[in-house]
Amino acid sequence: MEHQSHSDQIPSGWSREIDLPSERGASRLVTEDLLEQLGNHGWSPSDIFSIHLAAEEAIVNGIVHGNQLDPAKKVHVSCLVSPELVRIEVTDEGAGFDPATVPDCTLEERLDVPSGRGVMLMRSFMTRIEYNAKGNSVVLEKKRAPAED
Amino acid sequence: MAAHRRIDVSKVGEVTVVKFVDKKILDEASIQELGVELFSLVEHDNRKSVLLNFSNVEFLSSAALGKLITLDRKVKAAKGRLKMSNIRPEIFEVFQITKLNKVFDIRKDEVEAISAF
Numbered sequence: 516m517e518h519q520s521h522s523d524q525i526p527s528g529w530s531r532e533i534d535l536p537s538e539r540g541a542s543r544l545v546t547e548d549l550l551e552q553l554g555n556h557g558w559s560p561s562d563i564f565s566i567h568l569a570a571e572e573a574i575v576n577g578i579v580h581g582n583q584l585d586p587a588k589k590v591h592v593s594c595l596v597s598p599e600l601v602r603i604e605v606t607d608e609g610a611g612f613d614p615a616t617v618p619d620c621t622l623e624e625r626l627d628v629p630s631g632r633g634v635m636l637m638r639s640f641m642t643r644i645e646y647n648a649k650g651n652s653v654v655l656e657k658k659r660a661p662a663e664d
Numbered sequence: 665m666a667a668h669r670r671i672d673v674s675k676v677g678e679v680t681v682v683k684f685v686d687k688k689i690l691d692e693a694s695i696q697e698l699g700v701e702l703f704s705l706v707e708h709d710n711r712k713s714v715l716l717n718f719s720n721v722e723f724l725s726s727a728a729l730g731k732l733i734t735l736d737r738k739v740k741a742a743k744g745r746l747k748m749s750n751i752r753p754e755i756f757e758v759f760q761i762t763k764l765n766k767v768f769d770i771r772k773d774e775v776e777a778i779s780a781f
Contacts, residue, residue: 539692564723564754571690571725579692621763627737629730632762636726639761 528597529556534589535574537582537607542574545592549603552596562657565640566601569655570594572633573605581607581651603655611650670698673705679778680711689724699731703738712744713781717774719750729764736768745769749777 529552535541546567553563574590582588588608595602620631637644643656672683682705686694705711716732732748739746747769751759759765771777 542690561754567723568725568758575692575725575727626763626767627733629733630726632726632729636758636761 527556528595528600530593530595532591532593534591535578537578537584537586537588537590539578539584541578541590542571545574545594546570549594549596552594553601556596556598558596558598558601558659562659566603566655566657569637569640569644569657570603570605572637573603573653573655576633576653577605577607577609577651580612581609583609599659601655601657604652605655606652609651611647613650614646668701670694671701676715676774676778679713679715679781680705680709681715681717681774681778683717683719684721687720687722689721689728692727695725695727695731698728699734702731702735706735706738706742706744710742712739712742714739714744714746715774715777715781716746716748717750717777718748718752718755719774721755722752724755724758726762729758729762733764733767745781747771747777747780749774 531545531548533545535544549570550563550567553566558566574592577590578584582590591606593604614634617631617634618625620626620628620635625631637653637655640657641655642658643654645654646652670685672685674681682702684698689695689698705714736746749771750773751770756765756770759768759770769780771780
């Protein structure tokens with residue numbers, strides 16, 4: 516399912532909803548358009564990098580950890596891009612997880628553990644990140660920083 | 665030496681200089697392949713001094729970070745040395761957030777990195 520529409524709340528924005536297959540590499544089905552739209556809406560290359568990274572981590576988590584690459588399951592992604600705000604919601608069909616139980620990857624004893632950095636990067640690069648109670652859906656938001664005088 | 669698809673490998677003196685073929689290191693299959701090629705430099709070719717030059721890299725995901733961490737472990741286990749250079753600011757920020765800049769020996773450019781081996 517895929518459609519494009521204009522949001523009532525953000526009249527100048529771009530929005531898209533798409534169901535991604537639970538396959539490695541499927542994120543590009545939405546991130547390519549997302550990146551183009553971020554540029555069209557005046558986001559800086561640095562912000563685009565941050566948003567791309569956060570979206571990629573959230574979608575890969577949904578495909579690999581949430582749906583465990585099950586071809587019968589989809590990852591639903593909804594995006595809104597305006598000049599002031601980006602909002603990305605990623606929902607998988609997995610059992611969910613408690614993000615509070617993800618160990619802090621920056622602890623001295625965990626610095627050389629190869630995995631577990633995605634959630635921290637999402638938190639650092641976005642203005643807001645919120646999981647639902649089940650832990651199978653995450654909302655990522657980034658607000659444009661005010662221009663410096 | 666095995667053929668590489670994800671990396672370009674050259675030698676400067678005793679230092680093995682690795683450049684990445686992909687500008688964006690995010691596709692899971694490519695990252696898997698990248699890991700195999702990087703690890704083989706240490707485990708198969710016995711390279712002891714390895715420099716990863718990121719000049720071509722515009723984007724990498726946390727899965728790629730995992731491969732770099734595993735490579736660092738393998739190099740250290742083989743009593744070799746791993747350094748990194750030419751990392752653009754956005755990617756360096758990823759290293760800072762995850763505190764991997766404390767784990768990896770990161771240098772400004774290739775010349776500085778090679779002279780530090």
